[in-house]
Amino acid sequence: MKVDTLVLGGGIVGVSVALQLQRRNVSVALVDRKAPGQETSFGNAGLIQREGVYPYAFPRDLASLVHYAGNRATDVRYHPAAMPKLLPFLYRYWYNSRPDRHARIARVYSTLIEHCVTEHRALIEAAGAQSLLRKGGWIKVFRTREALQKTLDDARRWHDEYDVAYEGLDREALHAAEPSLGSVLIGGVRFTSSDSVSDPGGLVTAYANLFEQLGGRVFIGDAGTLEPSWRVMTQAGPIEAESVVVALGPWSKDLVRTFGYDLPLEVKRGYHMHYAAQSGAHLNQPVLDAEIGYLIAPMTRGIRLTTGAELGYRDTRKTPVQLDAVEPFARDVFPLGERLDAEPWLGCRPCTPDMLPIIGPAPRHKGMWFAFGHAHHGLTLGPVTGRLIAEMMTGTRPVVDPAPFGVGRFG
Known part of the structure; x- marks a missing residue:
């Protein structure tokens, strides 16, 4: 089976990426080990945080x-046993939290945040999921x-x-x-x-259903089997694509390390x-x-x-x-x-230690893209991240400047 793009990860970010690409006539296979919305995206507070x-x-x-x-x-x-491993990360997090540095980060971060409500509302309307949405803060x-x-x-x-x-x-x-x-x-x-929404996992499912209605396909598979350029195993067999988006949330670090990217996630x-x-x-x-x-x-x-x-x-x-x-x-x-x-x-x-998500192309692998590291704002930023990735991949003008979110900032 061949598609234009593989999206690895069925959380709010991965589903949003897949949906935004499919809406732009890119054929997409969405692959995860579980059905969409059953991991980290299932358990959050349901806030879409414009503030x-x-x-x-x-x-x-x-x-x-x-x-x-x-x-x-x-x-x-x-967990005290985890502190020796986490201390370098926490030091960098502490360093970036100094008020002047935090303010500079906010100026970049706000470019994504300002679109979070409008992008969600557009997808919610398209998916017919208005019953899950609460307006008013x-x-x-x-x-x-x-x-x-x-x-x-x-x-x-x-x-x-x-x-x-x-x-x-x-x-x-x-x-x-x-x-x-x-x-x-x-x-x-x-x-x-x-x-806010009354069922975050249900919202991801609604977006995934819209993705399938537009011609996208969802597969149960193992992202760890990913091979360049680009092939992954699923229960339906191998799927090949010209490009791949890694949107595995907390599991992204494990996969990208196998391709030589040791990221502070x-x-x-x-x-x-x-x-x-x-x-x-x-x-x-x-x-x-x-x-x-x-x-x-x-x-x-x-x-x-x-x-x-x-x-x-x-x-x-x-x-x-x-x-x-x-x-x-x-x-x-x-x-x-x-x-x-x-x-x-x-x-x-x-x-990430600088509080910014990682969004953009992998510098050493043609056709590989990253979309993870959203911390507390995965639900908030899922749709605008999907739009940004889709615009970058299709060569259209991006909704925000993607440069500050690139993986190159980590060397």
Whole structure:
């Protein structure tokens, strides 16, 4: 079997790349070991973060570093055994998080972020997935006035620099917007230009279905069998193509290393659990308890509680201590009922030390392209990444300047 392009990876980024190419009359085979949307893209908070112009930085102040070093924080935990391997990556992450460097990164990152809502809405409409979309933003809530004021100051700056819409909510306005939230909260900030979805995995499936309706084909296969130039084994047999896009998320590093690219890609692990809502309780939009470090979101299955970051090896067994630590706080904020999942879900976010995704051609292999490393914003940036890759591959003017996202920045 022959196609124009192989896309390896069935998450939101890979499916978006495949769909955007297929819409441009490029014949595509999408290959993954599972059906689309069943890995990292399944378990996120469902946010399409138009406000996310500043990617998540590493803490720089001494008090925060001491706090996290104790490994008892609710928002970040680490596996001590993994630290020797991760320290070089974390140092580079810390280095790039200095405020002036972080601001320069934001100027580049924002060029992608500004298109995230419009690109998603276009694909959602084309895929007939409007029932999954929630417009009107999401809320970051606070327990102390100091933390609330800091976020208001940040939101004001983001608005001035990048036209990020927001509104401040005092206690009364917050509880008018979300009557079921607890009285421990004193206010919040709603990012009104962002969207969210009620089933991230379902959204990926909807995009994959549209891809197939346009003539694309989805295969179960092993990306590790990739051979230049370019051939991969699937359950339906070998597939050959003139080009290949690696969009394997946290597994991308393993594959590209076999072709001589040793990239600084590590993971932040995260967990979720679904809960029933107690009788009469209702959540209208995602809510981030910023000072504790968890998010609750209304999903098709129930109220999804997602954790912060766990630093460790990608394939280490589940250690959902963060979930257990934040659940009592979440129950104070919202009347959660019983757990609905047999066990916590674990996913891994692929991260680079400069907080920018890797998007563009492989410098030493003709026809190979990279699209991974989106960290916390994989769902947010999937469609615009797909559009950018498709435009670069088809020789049309790209929606943003792709140069800052190229793999060449790592030498």
